[in-house]
Amino acid sequence: xxxxxxxxxxxxxxxxxxxxxxxxxxxxxxxxxxxxxxxxxxxxxxxxxxxxxxxxxxxxxxxxxxxxxxxxxxxxxxxxxxxxxxxxxxxxxxxxxxxxxxxxxxxxxxxxxxxxxxxxxxxxxxxxxxxxxxxxxxxxxxxxxxxxxxxxxxxxxxxxxxxxxxxxxxxxxxxxxxxxxxxxxxxxxxxxxxxxxxxxxxxxxxxxxxxxxxxxxxxxxxxxxxxxxxxxxxxxxxxxxxxxxxxxxxxxxxxxxxxxxxxxxxxxxxxxxxxxxxxxxxxxxxxxxxxxxxxxxxxxxxxxxxxxxxxxxxxxxxxxxxxxxxxxxxxxxxxxxxxxxxxxxxxxxxxxxxxxxxxxxxxxxxxxxxxxxxxxxxxxxxxxxxxxxxxxxxxxxxxxxxxxxxxxxxxxxxxxxxxxxxxxxxxxxxxxxxxxxxxxxx
RNA sequence: GUGAAAGUAGCUCAGUCGGUUAGAGCACUGGAUUGUGGAUCCAGGGGUCGCGGGUUCGAAUCCCGUCUUUCACCCCA
Numbered sequence: 353x354x355x356x357x358x359x360x361x362x363x364x365x366x367x368x369x370x371x372x373x374x375x376x377x378x379x380x381x382x383x384x385x386x387x388x389x390x391x392x393x394x395x396x397x398x399x400x401x402x403x404x405x406x407x408x409x410x411x412x413x414x415x416x417x418x419x420x421x422x423x424x425x426x427x428x429x430x431x432x433x434x435x436x437x438x439x440x441x442x443x444x445x446x447x448x449x450x451x452x453x454x455x456x457x458x459x460x461x462x463x464x465x466x467x468x469x470x471x472x473x474x475x476x477x478x479x480x481x482x483x484x485x486x487x488x489x490x491x492x493x494x495x496x497x498x499x500x501x502x503x504x505x506x507x508x509x510x511x512x513x514x515x516x517x518x519x520x521x522x523x524x525x526x527x528x529x530x531x532x533x534x535x536x537x538x539x540x541x542x543x544x545x546x547x548x549x550x551x552x553x554x555x556x557x558x559x560x561x562x563x564x565x566x567x568x569x570x571x572x573x574x575x576x577x578x579x580x581x582x583x584x585x586x587x588x589x590x591x592x593x594x595x596x597x598x599x600x601x602x603x604x605x606x607x608x609x610x611x612x613x614x615x616x617x618x619x620x621x622x623x624x625x626x627x628x629x630x631x632x633x634x635x636x637x638x639x640x641x642x643x644x645x646x647x648x649x650x651x652x653x654x655x656x657x658x659x660x661x662x663x664x665x666x667x668x669x670x671x672x673x674x675x676x677x678x679x680x681x682x683x684x685x686x687x688x689x690x691x692x693x694x695x696x697x698x699x700x701x702x703x704x705x706x707x708x709x710x711x712x713x714x715x716x717x718x719x720x721x722x723x724x725x726x727x728x729x730x731x732x733x734x735x736x737x738x739x740x741x742x743x744x745x746x747x748x749x750x751x752x753x754x755x756x757x758x759x760x761x762x763x764x765x766x767x768x769x770x771x772x773x774x775x776x777x778x779x780x781x782x783x784x785x786x787x788x789x790x791x792x793x794x
Numbered sequence: 795g796u797g798a799a800a801g802u803a804g805c806u807c808a809g810u811c812g813g814u815u816a817g818a819g820c821a822c823u824g825g826a827u828u829g830u831g832g833a834u835c836c837a838g839g840g841g842u843c844g845c846g847g848g849u850u851c852g853a854a855u856c857c858c859g860u861c862u863u864u865c866a867c868c869c870c871a
Contacts, residue, residue, distance in 0.1 A: 695829050775831085
């Protein structure tokens with residue numbers, strides 16, 4: 353019986369797995385070189401945990417289950433609540449700074465579409481307990497450091513940065529009542545995605561004050577902080593933004609970012625700097641998003657400690673990397689360092705050893721040096737060893753770097769080592785070969 | 795949750811005014827006188843035409859349902 357694949361999931365055959373590892377290994381490596389330590393939690397958590405932050409609607413968008421004791425559980429749709437729980441549990445004993453990263457596998461019961469599946473991987477980095485804008489700069493830098501590392505340039509992507517704090521200050525200056533802020537954020541977040549008229553209509557309905565609406569629209573049309581400052585006066589939050597940009601410039605990623613007050617982030621919990629990264633052609637959904645959140649730990653029963661972080665899924669990133677041709681590189685191809693072929697016509701050696709027994713022994717020896725080695729399993733129809741040509745063909749098909757041939761010269765303790773790319777081959781003593789190999793590994 | 799399009803071999807597709815045992819290319823497997831590979835040539839395996847029902851003497855082909863995929867909306871932690 354054929355069982356169909358589950359909606360919105362992927363199978364990772366070796367070729368896809370190589371791509372996934374390329375992405376995930378980069379996430380881990382770049383996190384570590386930026387001073388982040390890896391953590392992880394369980395793949396399911398108590399359902400309530402996800403209701404705290406996001407409310408009941410979220411329950412429809414996650415996979416939930418009951419355990420045998422009747423507890424409501426959910427497969428994690430994000431890892432930030434787990435992070436908050438873990439940090440809160442040991443808040444008094446964790447050494448600071450808390451700079452942690454994770455690459456969790458997440459599930460969301462959403463309708464799959466381009467760049468969005470029901471199961472995916474997400475790189476998360478967070479800095480907890482550092483109020484300084486330098487932490488926000490580090491989060492943005494680490495993110496760009498990765499994207500740059502994997503081959504994306506300032507011509508491919510753009511980091512759009514804004515500040516919830518600045519937004520709140522300006523909107524207060526304009527006269528927007530405190531109670532309308534959260535719903536207004538949701539509308540402003542859509543500005544770039546909606547036609548002008550629809551956007552204006554939504555503002556009208558929300559604010560019911562044409563002067564306020566026109567001020568908001570003017571503000572949203574401004575291009576830099578200086579213009580905003582000129583129109584709405586210097587706000588405390590501006591210093592923060594300016595300092596962030598100075599830090600990013602010093603870090604050498606000045607050409608990657610752009611101020612854009614259209615970046616609001618849908619979520620209510622952001623309180624400071626917010627950012628999103630897009631492909632420059634802006635044809636895909638956001639590659640990642642993040643920002644400062646001051647109340648999350650408190651919401652999960654911990655102290656009021658400020659935090660800043662970022663999340664990046666693998667789906668959109670992979671689409672972009674494929675478009676840019678950054679995933680078709682030779683190292684991604686499967687391969688062997690050595691393939692050991694044996695000559696089938698050779699009669700057993702003096703101590704009754706056969707080419708095959710020498711081959712498997714040699715393979716085991718080479719594997720001790722952590723190199724990829726294999727010996728053919730192939731037999732002819734009559735159960736005979738395959739021809740040498742056949743074995744070399746297999747070695748070529750498996751993208752082997754060097755082939756070792758065991759034949760008559762082994763009576764003198766010699767191996768034939770053939771370079772598959774150049775076709776050149778040498779005779780080397782068995783012991784000398786292994787000694788050289790061990791030497792190279794050190 | 796809403797709307798639209800699509801589903802034939804592992805992949806890309808051809809085949810339908812309804813008519814015998816459903817095809818191609820690529821991929822895969824085997825072979826081309828067995829101590830030298832990638833090319834080429836030859837041969838082969840593989841499909842209950844997504845699944846279920848209906849119409850019909852007869853369905854890959856027409857109708858209905860369903861599942862999956864893709865795209866857009868909703869949402870985006």
